Amino acid sequence: MADRIRLARQRTGLSQAELADQAGVTSSAVAQWESPRGTKPDLNHLLRVAVATNVTLDWLATGSGAKSARKSASQEESPTLVLSVFAQNPVEETVLTCLRTMRPRTRDLLVSLVQELASNKTTKLKSG
Secondary structure: HHHHHHHHHHHHOOOOOOOEEEOOOOOOHHHHHHOOOOOOOOHHHHHHHEEEEEEEEHHHHOOOOOEEOOOOOOOOOOOOOOHHHHHOOOOHHHHHHHHHHOOOHHHHHHHHHHHHHHHHHHHHHHOO
């Protein structure tokens, strides 16, 4: 597993620190995972590594199955652009840019906070 984690990280051009940030761990944890005698990531972290490096969880964990999580060109569907999902003004663009640089746990907390604020606004509008 250590070799597969290292290979997946290197193929995506991520440093250990960058992968650690995306997995929500320290860079020393990634170094341990990549060491043949080091620790192994738990399932949640392994899943985050798979997503960050665009490999399948099956391949990363066991070495079997398809390596790439991407569909082949013949299998891909035409991309659909959903405008409501993209930034619609400079403020939204700034928020998205910042959001994409946050550690996963921080990002999750911020999303929860924003959802709570949005639901409070909706509740106040309905009652007012």
